[in-house]
Amino acid sequence: MEKSKGKASNEDIADGEVAGINNGGSIEECEPQSKRVKLEADKGNIADLTLNHSYTTPLFTEQLKTQWSSRDKEDYYDPATAAKVYRDPFQVCLLPDLLQNKITCRELVDEMVQKVQWSRKQMDLYEFYQSTDLSNMANCKLLTSFLQMLRRTVRPWLQALTGIKLDYVSASCSMYTCGDYLLVHDDLLKDRQIAFIYYLSPWENAEQWCEEQGGCLELFSSDERCFPLFPVKQKVSPKNNQFVFFKVGSRSFHQVGEVTTFDYPRLTINGWFHGASNNELIADVMRPFGKLEFTMPEKNTHAVSVDEFLNEVYLKAQTKKSIQKRIEDNSEICLYEFLRREIFEQALEQLLHDDTLKWRLEGPANAHNYEVLDISTASETISRLIALFSNAEMFALLRDYTDLDLAGPNAANPTYNLQVQRWTHGNYTVLGDGAICEENTLDLLYYLNASEGAAVVTYLSPEADEAHQKNHNDESDDDSIGYEMEQEEDDSVLLTITPVDNALNIVYRCEGTTKFTKYVSRNTPLERGPVYVISCSYKE
Ligand SMILES: O=C(O)CCC(=O)C(=O)O
Numbered sequence: 001m002e003k004s005k006g007k008a009s010n011e012d013i014a015d016g017e018v019a020g021i022n023n024g025g026s027i028e029e030c031e032p033q034s035k036r037v038k039l040e041a042d043k044g045n046i047a048d049l050t051l052n053h054s055y056t057t058p059l060f061t062e063q064l065k066t067q068w069s070s071r072d073k074e075d076y077y078d079p080a081t082a083a084k085v086y087r088d089p090f091q092v093c094l095l096p097d098l099l100q101n102k103i104t105c106r107e108l109v110d111e112m113v114q115k116v117q118w119s120r121k122q123m124d125l126y127e128f129y130q131s132t133d134l135s136n137m138a139n140c141k142l143l144t145s146f147l148q149m150l151r152r153t154v155r156p157w158l159q160a161l162t163g164i165k166l167d168y169v170s171a172s173c174s175m176y177t178c179g180d181y182l183l184v185h186d187d188l189l190k191d192r193q194i195a196f197i198y199y200l201s202p203w204e205n206a207e208q209w210c211e212e213q214g215g216c217l218e219l220f221s222s223d224e225r226c227f228p229l230f231p232v233k234q235k236v237s238p239k240n241n242q243f244v245f246f247k248v249g250s251r252s253f254h255q256v257g258e259v260t261t262f263d264y265p266r267l268t269i270n271g272w273f274h275g276a277s278n279n280e281l282i283a284d285v286m287r288p289f290g291k292l293e294f295t296m297p298e299k300n301t302h303a304v305s306v307d308e309f310l311n312e313v314y315l316k317a318q319t320k321k322s323i324q325k326r327i328e329d330n331s332e333i334c335l336y337e338f339l340r341r342e343i344f345e346q347a348l349e350q351l352l353h354d355d356t357l358k359w360r361l362e363g364p365a366n367a368h369n370y371e372v373l374d375i376s377t378a379s380e381t382i383s384r385l386i387a388l389f390s391n392a393e394m395f396a397l398l399r400d401y402t403d404l405d406l407a408g409p410n411a412a413n414p415t416y417n418l419q420v421q422r423w424t425h426g427n428y429t430v431l432g433d434g435a436i437c438e439e440n441t442l443d444l445l446y447y448l449n450a451s452e453g454a455a456v457v458t459y460l461s462p463e464a465d466e467a468h469q470k471n472h473n474d475e476s477d478d479d480s481i482g483y484e485m486e487q488e489e490d491d492s493v494l495l496t497i498t499p500v501d502n503a504l505n506i507v508y509r510c511e512g513t514t515k516f517t518k519y520v521s522r523n524t525p526l527e528r529g530p531v532y533v534i535s536c537s538y539k540e
């Protein structure tokens, strides 16, 4: 595959920390906490960013502080304010009615709609709209003042509450429309100490979202190696004027569930309170994702032959030559109607209706979420198809297609990996160690019951992953990330596979290339059932 320039990040979703450092210095520390931020809004009204008085009383602060540091396993609920602290799977604090004056929520949303410049964020991990950092929004007076309020009032308050030193704030606006999501992640990057989300939904009868509308903040527990576990443990629905925060750590796994309503966008002002570096924590929880296991080809004992299964056109010497030329030039090819029609139809029938096939969910949730066939339960056409793709004869055919040493006297130790995958709504894989190929690899992707938008595989250049790693580990601040990512995302995409029934996609990928299968949104039509993929990789 051609290398293209570019990089991408699936981690640093929004960091305007440079601006935050510059503006969040000592002057603000000296300002009285009780200062009320008021300003002239465009309409000539006075916008009021005063915090709910109940939250700033010494009594409440003391109570919440006790609860925050308590080892109590029970959730905490304060009837006076309706504030909550969830303990499980990790501690999260919910403060409803953050601003004293709810009119301000409408004004904030007006400004978001009228003045904020949104950019579409699309990668393995997410799809939503994001603004630049609030510190960079000179024309958005109210949002700028909101940031000031976070810096001057909330930061010292949170610092006192949690006992964590908080130096500065970074924040941006996010908008999730129907079908948008942010998959499992921990926020653990650089010096993020406390993550916060302020929810805005000031519309009549929509102030509190119900679960059917999607868009919940969803929390995961984790195993002893700090891998997140299915299923979701706790959900927080969007609620107008609610402020939510949690301590960022090696177990703070969360996601934004897909928004399923077309009625309203999910709007938030969200970001982090920054302090000490997380480097030690990050080093402690290096979590390499499992790698695929490769095995030797099966000997020709299963009485499956390519002659019997394949569309005969793909066995002709002339076709093989053209395929080889195309792969040499483009590193990929799609062979339509690859198997004989009746074989394809029998296989599909069995995949859809054979209850003896056993499927298991592939985790961990921060790496992938899709089902894999337990190959020992395969029978009839499916087991013969598996045999076909694992067979020495297939290795020889692929040698003819690619000129790779997968068979013949020069083939030292050819190996393969095979998975039969089942894809439905909510399934995905994300970039990570397991997805990077360490050696040149030949990938085959064969689709059954294909449907537009489901099980779409994207291949990315090695630079994409380097950038990903960099953003994970590098201490240096890079405030350009928020603005340039769009371009970088596009540049790093080498190839996107469009699923087509009975089509075999062959992709030769170089060392370092990485890939992911895009999240299948609920908007993807799957009336005919899930999409099946026979996914194989071969190495010389
Ligand atoms: O919007 C939310 O509820 C969470 C957002 C989030 O996790 C993030 O932006 O990192």
Ligand SMILES: [Fe+2]
Residues within 6 Å of the ligand: 185, 186, 187, 195, 254
């Ligand atoms: Fe997050």
